[in-house]
Amino acid sequence: MGLDYHSLLNPSQAAAVMQIDGPCMIIAGAGSGKTRVLTYRIANLLEQQVNPFNILALTFTNKAAKEMRARIEKVVGPEAKNLWMGTFHSIFARILRSEADKIGYPRSFTIYDTQDSKTLIGQILKELELDDKLYKPNMVLGRISGAKNKLISVQQYLNDPVIKQDDEAALRPKLGVIYQQYANRCFKAGAMDFDDLLYQTNVLFKDHPDVLNKYQHIFRYVMVDEYQDTNYSQYLIARKLAAKERNICVVGDDAQSIYAFRGADIQNILNFEKDYPELQVFKLEQNYRSTQTIVKAANSVIKNNQAQLRKDVFSDNEEGPLIEVFKASSDNEEGKLVAQSIYEDKMNQHLSYDDFAILYRTNAQSRAMEESLRKLNIKYKIVGGLSFYQRKEIKDLVAYLRLTVNPNDEQALRRVINYPKRGIGDTTLGKLIASAEESNHTIWEVVSNADQFLPTRTANPIVDFAEKIKAYTAAAAKDDAFEAAKFIAKNSGMVEELYADKSIEGLSRYENIQELLNGIKAFVEDPEREEKSLGAFLQDIALVTDSDLKDAQAEGEQVTMMTIHSAKGLEFRNVYIVGMEENLFPSQMMITSRADLEEERRLFYVAITRAEKKLTLSYATSRYQWGNLRSCEKSRFLDEIDPKYVDFKFSAGPGPDRAGPGESPFGHVFERRSNLIPPPPRKTAATKYVAPADFTPSDTSNLQTGQRVEHPKFGFGKVTSLETVQGSTKAIIQFEEVGEKTLLLSFAKLRVH
Numbered sequence: 001m002g003l004d005y006h007s008l009l010n011p012s013q014a015a016a017v018m019q020i021d022g023p024c025m026i027i028a029g030a031g032s033g034k035t036r037v038l039t040y041r042i043a044n045l046l047e048q049q050v051n052p053f054n055i056l057a058l059t060f061t062n063k064a065a066k067e068m069r070a071r072i073e074k075v076v077g078p079e080a081k082n083l084w085m086g087t088f089h090s091i092f093a094r095i096l097r098s099e100a101d102k103i104g105y106p107r108s109f110t111i112y113d114t115q116d117s118k119t120l121i122g123q124i125l126k127e128l129e130l131d132d133k134l135y136k137p138n139m140v141l142g143r144i145s146g147a148k149n150k151l152i153s154v155q156q157y158l159n160d161p162v163i164k165q166d167d168e169a170a171l172r173p174k175l176g177v178i179y180q181q182y183a184n185r186c187f188k189a190g191a192m193d194f195d196d197l198l199y200q201t202n203v204l205f206k207d208h209p210d211v212l213n214k215y216q217h218i219f220r221y222v223m224v225d226e227y228q229d230t231n232y233s234q235y236l237i238a239r240k241l242a243a244k245e246r247n248i249c250v251v252g253d254d255a256q257s258i259y260a261f262r263g264a265d266i267q268n269i270l271n272f273e274k275d276y277p278e279l280q281v282f283k284l285e286q287n288y289r290s291t292q293t294i295v296k297a298a299n300s301v302i303k304n305n306q307a308q309l310r311k312d313v314f315s316d317n318e319e320g321p322l323i324e325v326f327k328a329s330s331d332n333e334e335g336k337l338v339a340q341s342i343y344e345d346k347m348n349q350h351l352s353y354d355d356f357a358i359l360y361r362t363n364a365q366s367r368a369m370e371e372s373l374r375k376l377n378i379k380y381k382i383v384g385g386l387s388f389y390q391r392k393e394i395k396d397l398v399a400y401l402r403l404t405v406n407p408n409d410e411q412a413l414r415r416v417i418n419y420p421k422r423g424i425g426d427t428t429l430g431k432l433i434a435s436a437e438e439s440n441h442t443i444w445e446v447v448s449n450a451d452q453f454l455p456t457r458t459a460n461p462i463v464d465f466a467e468k469i470k471a472y473t474a475a476a477a478k479d480d481a482f483e484a485a486k487f488i489a490k491n492s493g494m495v496e497e498l499y500a501d502k503s504i505e506g507l508s509r510y511e512n513i514q515e516l517l518n519g520i521k522a523f524v525e526d527p528e529r530e531e532k533s534l535g536a537f538l539q540d541i542a543l544v545t546d547s548d549l550k551d552a553q554a555e556g557e558q559v560t561m562m563t564i565h566s567a568k569g570l571e572f573r574n575v576y577i578v579g580m581e582e583n584l585f586p587s588q589m590m591i592t593s594r595a596d597l598e599e600e601r602r603l604f605y606v607a608i609t610r611a612e613k614k615l616t617l618s619y620a621t622s623r624y625q626w627g628n629l630r631s632c633e634k635s636r637f638l639d640e641i642d643p644k645y646v647d648f649k650f651s652a653g654p655g656p657d658r659a660g661p662g663e664s665p666f667g668h669v670f671e672r673r674s675n676l677i678p679p680p681p682r683k684t685a686a687t688k689y690v691a692p693a694d695f696t697p698s699d700t701s702n703l704q705t706g707q708r709v710e711h712p713k714f715g716f717g718k719v720t721s722l723e724t725v726q727g728s729t730k731a732i733i734q735f736e737e738v739g740e741k742t743l744l745l746s747f748a749k750l751r752v753h
């Protein structure tokens with residue numbers, strides 16, 4: 001029994017692991033083994049006969065806790081099951097369950113999710129007759145959450161002159177009253193929201209010293225990973241628990257603090273030093289994760305921040321390849337470049353798709369990436385989020401589009417008949433469904449004739465809804481998919497509804513809608529598409545949605561995609577950071593103050609330092625916005641990387657880089673595709689296909705799957721499937737040079753061989 005820690009750890013790491021009693025802090029750079037030290041530290045405590053029930057380890061995500069537990073289990077065996085290990089929220093929810101009665105809650109208290117909280121705030125606004133445009137539920141919730149995370153009680157909130165002044169200046173003097181009502185209502189309902197899990201734990205420990213005392217004895221050893229991202233409420237909990245035994249060890253990296261916008265407070269690192277004068281500090285300077293190039297590049301970026309604790313990070317690993325930068329002419333081309341690069345690296349270097357991650361700043365960016373990966377049949381998973389077409393707002397808008405094309409689509413109708421809210425309640429909907437069944441009509445037939453059998457007041461909103469859908473159907477008949485969808489998104493009220501929500505999640509939903517329209521625009525502009533109607537678009541994505549589901553269930557290797565925020569603490573062999581453009585990364589909202597810009601730069605530092613062997617950055621010189629093509633400037637962050645470590649060979653080189661003049665709205669940029677596209681993956685011929693001068697199409701009415709065909713543009717290929725929908729036949733053809741294409745036979749000029 002006994003691990004040889006000195007062979008597994010460097011001397012500073014080993015020292016931090018062997019230190020058992022007293023407070024300790026490790027603030028060190030990315031990849032220097034902080035999480036590894038925590039893991040072995042716990043293993044060592046267990047080997048020293050510390051009871052696992054006496055060890056509390058707090059991680060940033062549940063997944064991180066699971067991984068850490070699994071590693072410890074490998075070393076010490078099933079004992080590891082008894083460790084207290086998890087996020088602050090999960091651990092203290094568990095403790096509150098057994099102590100709830102002391103603070104007046106039932107043990108079976110409910111945990112309200114954000115949606116529950118927003119609904120409750122909406123009700124309170126109604127009762128107080130307050131305008132929900134001024135007091136937007138998300139904003140109100142953000143304010144209440146901010147107060148709770150600073151441990152400001154309702155009474156303090158109501159009595160604090162500074163808060164009062166702030167709220168009055170913001171023309172929202174009733175925020176305090178709403179907070180009061182909200183807290184009362186939650187309490188009466190026996191419910192806690194997410195912030196309560198921490199807030200009420202603090203209340204419990206403050207008002208019940210005996211309870212605090214009990215947990216101080218249970219948690220003889222307290223450890224916190226990602227300490228830089230704790231908020232005040234979490235900081236206090238950790239401090240109180242450790243107050244007696246003073247065995248607390250925190251690890252983190254100030255350069256990776258990326259949750260200030262959620263109340264994380266870097267001050268907690270500085271406070272820690274004050275709280276424990278006897279503190280032992282360990283320095284870790286060697287990065288074990290990444291190549292020298294990656295580590296040096298990351299250092300050159302973060303040094304642009306003024307606010308940082310000084311630390312040196314170096315790597316003894318191989319120097320590794322330079323960081324590549326892809327310049328693409330559009331976001332779709334960016335997706336294509338990334339997907340092809342992944343495909344080639346996997347093939348040439350015999351890697352697994354598990355070795356690759358694509359990181360982006362905003363969720364909406366996943367669409368172009370997902371599409372490109374799918375085209376090359378590359379499986380992927382989205383961590384911490386849903387695949388684009390599974391997101392609620394996308395499903396909502398798609399339901400409108402489906403209803404436009406087919407008003408009898410019952411699922412779509414149910415989904416949006418009262419979204420955005422238009423006063424058609426569940427009872428009314430129930431009646432509609434019942435009468436449709438009785439009279440043997442479709443729900444749509446009943447809906448569009450609602451005035452004939454419902455009282456006017458109930459019928460009116462339903463009739464209005466039916467009129468809207470009819471107008472959409474008319475618009476879709478005369479316009480292309482993009483124009484129709486844009487009209488529907490606006491006219492349905494969805495865009496406005498989402499725009500009104502200024503929370504981070506609200507913004508992300510709004511961006512997703514915009515991105516769906518961008519996708520439809522690209523569909524309409526695609527020269528290879530013959531059919532531009534809304535129906536054709538829906539058919540296209542119906543397949544996507546289906547294959548998404550299959551992907552989600554697929555076992556086996558997958559490329560990981562996620563936002564940079566979700567990537568904290570993780571590592572991947574090859575990493576792609578996409579969308580390196582001004583206003584995207586750094587985000588438009590984060591460039592007005594130095595503090596915000598520095599947080600954004602820390603985010604870039606986190607992203608770079610996820611890569612072990614190879615890092616690739618990419619940007620597009622144009623991107624659609626609401627279907628208009630906008631030129632984009634490359635991110636200032638690209639120029640902050642020491643050029644020694646960057647290979648700009650694919651791009652125009654450092655310096656501002658605008659798309660050329662005359663390239664305004666709608667598509668022209670596609671003509672200036674850069675020649676970056678790496679050679680196509682399934683190439684059999686060494687030279688590119690050129691159609692022979694005597695090319696003549698064949699009659700394809702008897703085309704069979706498996707047949708070899710030739711296309712004047714795509715070259716040779718094999719028919720893999722044929723499908724006839726509404727009289728027109730679609731062929732899926734696997735071309736040797738350009739991969740899979742779906743063609744309508746009535747338009748495609750094919751020569752059958």
Ligand SMILES: Nc1ncnc2c1ncn2[C@@H]1O[C@H](COP(=O)(O)OP(=O)(O)OP(=O)(O)O)[C@@H](O)[C@H]1O
Pocket residue numbers: 008009010013028029030031032033034035036037253256287288289568569570571609
């Ligand atoms: N002494 C060591 N010997 C071998 N590998 C090591 C050593 N120290 C760390 N590593 C490895 O280096 C990688 C980075 O370690 P770890 O994830 O613990 O770093 P970290 O400081 O927590 O990084 P981050 O700041 O990104 O959370 C891991 O794969 C880890 O196993």
Ligand SMILES: [Mg+2]
Pocket residue numbers: 034035036569
């Ligand atoms: Mg870590």
